[in-house]
Amino acid sequence: LREHEEFTKVKNIATIELGRYEIETWYFSPFPPEYNDCTKLFFCEFCLNFMKRKEQLQRHMRKCDLKHPPGDEIYRNGTLSMFEVDGKKNKVYGQNLCYLAKLFLDHKTLYYDVDLFLLYVLCECDDRGCHMVGYFSKEKHSEESYNLACILTLPPYQRKGYGKFLIAFSYELSKKEGKVGTPERPLSDLGLLSYRGYWTRVLLDILKKHKGNISIKELSDMTAIKAEDILSTLQSLELIQYRKGQHVICADPKVLDRHLKAAGRGGLEVDVSKLIWTPYK
Numbered sequence: 235l236r237e238h239e240e241f242t243k244v245k246n247i248a249t250i251e252l253g254r255y256e257i258e259t260w261y262f263s264p265f266p267p268e269y270n271d272c273t274k275l276f277f278c279e280f281c282l283n284f285m286k287r288k289e290q291l292q293r294h295m296r297k298c299d300l301k302h303p304p305g306d307e308i309y310r311n312g313t314l315s316m317f318e319v320d321g322k323k324n325k326v327y328g329q330n331l332c333y334l335a336k337l338f339l340d341h342k343t344l345y346y347d348v349d350l351f352l353l354y355v356l357c358e359c360d361d362r363g364c365h366m367v368g369y370f371s372k373e374k375h376s377e378e379s380y381n382l383a384c385i386l387t388l389p390p391y392q393r394k395g396y397g398k399f400l401i402a403f404s405y406e407l408s409k410k411e412g413k414v415g416t417p418e419r420p421l422s423d424l425g426l427l428s429y430r431g432y433w434t435r436v437l438l439d440i441l442k443k444h445k446g447n448i449s450i451k452e453l454s455d456m457t458a459i460k461a462e463d464i465l466s467t468l469q470s471l472e473l474i475q476y477r478k479g480q481h482v483i484c485a486d487p488k489v490l491d492r493h494l495k496a497a498g499r500g501g502l503e504v505d506v507s508k509l510i511w512t513p514y515k
């Protein structure tokens with residue numbers, strides 16, 4: 235019954251205002267009951283508090299002193315910055331981000347218990363402040379080797395390579411932890427497309443440069459991508475043969491070139507030398 239109720243919930247908030255954008259929402263998000271009569275919400279783009287009326291937001295903006303997400307800036311490259319927000323230290327911000335994200339995430343059970351998560355908020359910065367482009371969340375401790383729980387690029391910023399940047403970033407954190415990682419399931423259609431694109435590009439680049447044999451384990455050690463994800467990606471590219479009970483990578487250069495041409499843009503690069511971060515303890 236509960237599941238049925240979830241599926242029949244009607245989208246309540248149709249549009250949001252966030253910074254200089256007015257954005258149409260995609261899905262239902264369980265805002266507190268006092269917002270049931272609203273079809274539009276006004277978000278402070280920095281603290282993510284939301285309000286029913288424009289005048290309330292204007293009043294809020296005069297006194298809100300945040301100009302970036304509350305947390306540590308762990309990466310800066312040109313105008314692009316990444317902030318790490320601890321859900322436990324910034325509960326309200328974390329919950330606000332969940333409400334906002336759910337408007338664009340369908341299948342995810344969002345954890346409103348944000349204590350257990352770190353939030354990585356990507357921003358484009360200018361003289362007015364750091365404007366959120368997207369984010370991903372990550373469990374502080376994952377039993378299942380998840381290195382990402384939820385990922386979102388806000389609609390005005392989609393299809394510009396930020397999604398692949400966020401994915402790449404999540405794997406760079408895993409490399410620093412010395413662990414392999416994988417995104418929490420299920421993936422949305424757009425999530426799967428983005429991951430498939432990222433995995434394909436990373437693996438093809440290595441296979442293209444590498445001389446001689448290479449195993450899935452070695453690829454996993456180099457990339458922090460979980461072996462199962464490597465196997466499924468290479469299988470979908472038809473680069474795997476099954477010989478004597480073993481999966482063998484068959485990287486014919488001509489086949490690699492064909493796939494590389496089809497693989498599309500690489501997305502925005504993560505410059506690891508600009509990442510200042512130590513794993514959560």
Ligand code: ACO
Nearest residue numbers: 384385386387392393394395397398422424425428498499
């Ligand atoms: N149509 C077709 N392909 C698309 C589209 C689209 N609308 N959007 C992304 N893609 C594919 C493309 O292959 C694209 O690569 P390309 O542009 O080189 O062809 C690739 O995905 C990634 O594109 P990016 O620009 O790097 O990604 P973007 O910034 O658009 O973000 C994301 C991708 C995060 C999945 C975004 O679509 C989003 O926020 N969607 C809503 C929330 C969601 O579904 N999140 C994933 C849930 S699963 C999870 O959280 C573990």
Ligand code: ZN
Nearest residue numbers: 278280281298
């Ligand atoms: Zn604010």
